[in-house]
Amino acid sequence: MDYAPPLDGLDGGLVKDGIAGREMGQWLRYGVAFSGPAATAGANFLLSLVLLRVMTTDIFGHFSFMLVLSQFALGIWSALFSAALPVIMADRNATEGEARLATLFSANLLSMAIAVPLFVAIASALDLPAAVGVTFSLFAALLLLRQFARTHAYAGGRAVRVMLSDLCYCFIVLAGLPVLLWGGYAPGTTAAVVLALAALVALMLFGRSYLTRQFAPLPHHFLFRYREIWKQHSGWSMLGVLTTEATMNSHAYIVTFFSGPAAFAVLAASSLLTRPVSVVTGALGEYERAQMAVQIARRDSHGLARALWRFRLAMVAVWLGTAVLLAIVLFGVPRLVFPSKYPLQTLIIGSVIWMIVALVRVLRAPESAMMQGAGEFRPLAYASVYSAIFSVGGVALLLSFAEPVWSILGIMLGELVYGICLWPKARAWRRRVMPLRGEKGASLDGETG
Numbered sequence: 001m002d003y004a005p006p007l008d009g010l011d012g013g014l015v016k017d018g019i020a021g022r023e024m025g026q027w028l029r030y031g032v033a034f035s036g037p038a039a040t041a042g043a044n045f046l047l048s049l050v051l052l053r054v055m056t057t058d059i060f061g062h063f064s065f066m067l068v069l070s071q072f073a074l075g076i077w078s079a080l081f082s083a084a085l086p087v088i089m090a091d092r093n094a095t096e097g098e099a100r101l102a103t104l105f106s107a108n109l110l111s112m113a114i115a116v117p118l119f120v121a122i123a124s125a126l127d128l129p130a131a132v133g134v135t136f137s138l139f140a141a142l143l144l145l146r147q148f149a150r151t152h153a154y155a156g157g158r159a160v161r162v163m164l165s166d167l168c169y170c171f172i173v174l175a176g177l178p179v180l181l182w183g184g185y186a187p188g189t190t191a192a193v194v195l196a197l198a199a200l201v202a203l204m205l206f207g208r209s210y211l212t213r214q215f216a217p218l219p220h221h222f223l224f225r226y227r228e229i230w231k232q233h234s235g236w237s238m239l240g241v242l243t244t245e246a247t248m249n250s251h252a253y254i255v256t257f258f259s260g261p262a263a264f265a266v267l268a269a270s271s272l273l274t275r276p277v278s279v280v281t282g283a284l285g286e287y288e289r290a291q292m293a294v295q296i297a298r299r300d301s302h303g304l305a306r307a308l309w310r311f312r313l314a315m316v317a318v319w320l321g322t323a324v325l326l327a328i329v330l331f332g333v334p335r336l337v338f339p340s341k342y343p344l345q346t347l348i349i350g351s352v353i354w355m356i357v358a359l360v361r362v363l364r365a366p367e368s369a370m371m372q373g374a375g376e377f378r379p380l381a382y383a384s385v386y387s388a389i390f391s392v393g394g395v396a397l398l399l400s401f402a403e404p405v406w407s408i409l410g411i412m413l414g415e416l417v418y419g420i421c422l423w424p425k426a427r428a429w430r431r432r433v434m435p436l437r438g439e440k441g442a443s444l445d446g447e448t449g
Contacts, residue, residue, distance in 0.1 A: 036166025037283035041275055043173035047191065048272055050180050053339055054187040061261025062126050063188060064268040068252045069122060070140045072245050073115060077144045079241040081108045082151040084229055086293035087375040089155045103225040105214055108148045116141050128188065135192035142199035145214070149206045155290040165202045172198035240381040246388035247414035250395045251407045263404045269342050270350025270405065273326045277358040280318045284311060285369045292373030301434045308366045315362040326351055346405050353408040360415040367426035376429060383421035387414040
């Protein structure tokens with residue numbers, strides 16, 4: 001299955017020939033890939049600000065924890081189904097690739113039967129109202145389906161479709177904010193309804209042909225084919241997701257369990273203004289993973305090198321812009337964003353540490369996307385195992401003798417360990433498999449270069 005995706009015709013007539021034209025085209029693609037997630041992040045950020053004001057601290061902590069769990073579920077879905085998708089779609093074996101692709105579609109749909117009751121049970125365990133639990137579970141399920149659709153569209157070169165879906169999600173969430181502020185309805189249920197409606201309409205925008213394929217009957221030899229995908233890609237990716245979740249969000253589980261939802265609410269609030277970095281990292285990482293899979297399949301070493309450089313430059317620029325915005329808000333107009341019930345000193349400490357965590361993630365994001373695009377999930381899994389040990393241990397240790405906000409330092413330690421493990425492995429893989437001109441290495445077929 002050979003594909004060299006334009007962006008829904010975006011390249012035609014807009015990008016000139018030559019290196020300069022290709023570079024301009026790539027930055028234009030970045031704009032398309034980023035615009036949708038940026039709008040979504042902006043809408044979610046405004047929603048969080050509204051919820052900060054209309055919810056009690058305990059309810060906001062619980063709702064934020066449910067959102068963390070939904071992001072964890074997205075990570076699991078990415079490992080089980082989405083991570084292997086660009087690699088399979090870049091496979092030049094059309095017959096086998098189509099069969100494996102149909103298997104991923106069916107496995108993605110079948111697993112939804114587990115996701116919905118699981119989220120209902122978690123919401124019930126957190127003593128959230130039944131209406132909130134059921135509605136939020138529908139939102140989480142639709143979010144998972146849309147995540148797979150986004151990855152498929154990126155891998156097929158339809159980034160504009162992803163952008164339109166994201167913008168639709170954004171508009172519906174924004175339309176729900178006045179209802180939350182002045183409608184007089186229960187904020188938890190209202191927020192869950194708004195999110196579920198946004199996710200549903202955004203999923204439908206991927207079109208009838210995609211939805212028909214997603215809801216098609218199970219193919220023959222479904223379990224056998226998925227077992228092959230699990231052994232080759234998803235098993236190692238799943239291990240990486242579980243341990244990465246421990247690295248990134250162990251504080252959420254540990255603080256909520258030992259210190260209560262109110263303590264976690266403050267940590268969640270301190271991370272709000274750092275979200276642009278994580279959103280861009282996720283959006284561009286998802287886009288570049290698909291592009292790098294094609295470059296690796298074509299053995300385009302120089303294209304891969306340019307992609308790594310461009311990705312890193314874009315992420316550093318976003319991090320610097322976010323740091324400036326954070327400083328202006330926290331030291332200029334903090335109460336414009338955060339209500340007085342959240343202590344300013346704690347917010348400043350938490351935000352600074354989160355920005356350091358974000359910087360480490362920015363610096364390792366290009367190599368992580370490259371290794372995923374190559375299907376090299378084993379070294380990523382090992383790196384995340386080591387980082388999880390340090391992260392969970394660090395958070396637990398810090399929480400035993402310091403205030404909850406300092407537990408974020410445990411997350412920072414885990415991220416540093418992940419980067420230290422990943423960078424040499426990624427560099428060695430590039431030199432061995434994708435050497436630049438003048439370097440020696442092996443091709444994808446194992447031939448000496």
